[in-house]
Amino acid sequence: MSSYFDEHDCEPTDPEEQYRQNALLELARSLMQGLDVDFGFPDAPEWDQRLPPPAAKVSVQGLQLVVISPQQADKGLKCPVCLLEFEEQETVREMPCKHLFHSGCILPWLGKTNSCPLCRFELVTDDPEYEEFKKDKDRRRQREHRLEDLHGAMYT
Ligand SMILES: [Zn+2]
Ligand SMILES: [Zn+2]
Incomplete structure (x- = not known):
């Protein structure tokens, strides 16, 4: 099980x-x-x-x-x-x-x-300030992912 x-x-x-x-x-x-x-x-x-x-x-x-x-x-x-x-x-x-x-x-x-x-x-x-922060964090994370991909592509 x-x-x-x-x-x-x-x-x-x-x-x-x-x-x-x-x-x-x-x-x-x-x-x-x-x-x-x-x-x-x-x-x-x-x-x-x-x-x-x-x-x-x-x-x-x-x-x-x-x-x-x-x-x-x-x-x-x-x-x-x-x-x-x-x-x-x-x-x-x-x-x-x-x-x-x-x-x-x-x-x-x-x-x-x-x-x-x-x-x-x-x-x-229902905290507008926090919701804004969350969106921002998502954007930052996506950017980081793209950078990692780029980094990966350059060094492999
Ligand atoms: Zn319980
Ligand atoms: Zn859960």
Whole structure:
């Protein structure tokens, strides 16, 4: 039988990536337990230095509600935040990245920041400044890719 991670194709391979992922999940757990989590570096000039703003209400409301099937329950599918196994017939939230969470685990999180705590898939925010930054980052990334290609072409 294939593992949860094989199936979702999201096993972190890079240790640093794994560390960041665990840090996010830790934060999400603290939130779920009602702890007041400090999200921040409010004075950091760059979004790179802080967590993105909350998910837009519409994008949260648009999340699919999924009923856990007997097969999923049999596989011992767990909520990544609280690590409790989902029960058959339980209604849970599905992020666009297909990760499943209890409403009570993911909603407080999305009220703080817009990304999946497991894979950092980002929901839309209603922060115009951040949305602009995101577009900008995509453009920068594309430019870097082109440069890498060029570099590759020159040295191979
Ligand atoms: Zn949970
Ligand atoms: Zn995800």
